[in-house]
Amino acid sequence: MSDSKTTTNHDEIRQWAEDRGGRPAVIRTKGEGGILRIDFGEPEEEFEAVEWDEFFRIFDENNLAFLYQDETGGGKTSRFNKFVERNQGG
Template identity: 30%
Template sequence: MAETRVLTDHQEIREWAAARMGSPAIRPAAPLIGNNDPVLMLVFDQQSYEDQDQGADRPTDFGRPEIVEWDEWFTLFDERNLGLVVSKEIAGLRESFHQLIAR
């Protein structure tokens, strides 16, 4: 396994995500399957550019992550005392591995 580091600084997390075309997102709580809390996520590439318009034929609670502003994402990140585990930088490689963990 590649070496990792934990990011907690908001600006450093923003820059890491931006370098990989990542956006902050939140998947809504899904009580029917036992998930009572919204899930923080980072989405990348095409997923971060998907149209957020739900349309009349798509329910608003479909469970798809919603792209949010960084301020909203970091509010939950800080409230839950999380850290972002990422691979250490390797010259010439943009690894997008990441995992949110409790600090």
């Protein structure tokens, strides 16, 4: 079983995504910002491509952390990721 990691480091997140062919995207919601996603492969219809600057502005404004996995349990490169609330104590 592969361990997941959590980070708030912008460079680490960007490197992880780009190493897997991922691009920053949002799903627009009412109001400012949107729901962050890393888009892989063919862009999905509801995803709106954004620049990394906007992506990380939304990331920080919403006090998020990036939960991700480097490899699958079988040792292959993993694309597993999700955005979670930052730990208030860490």
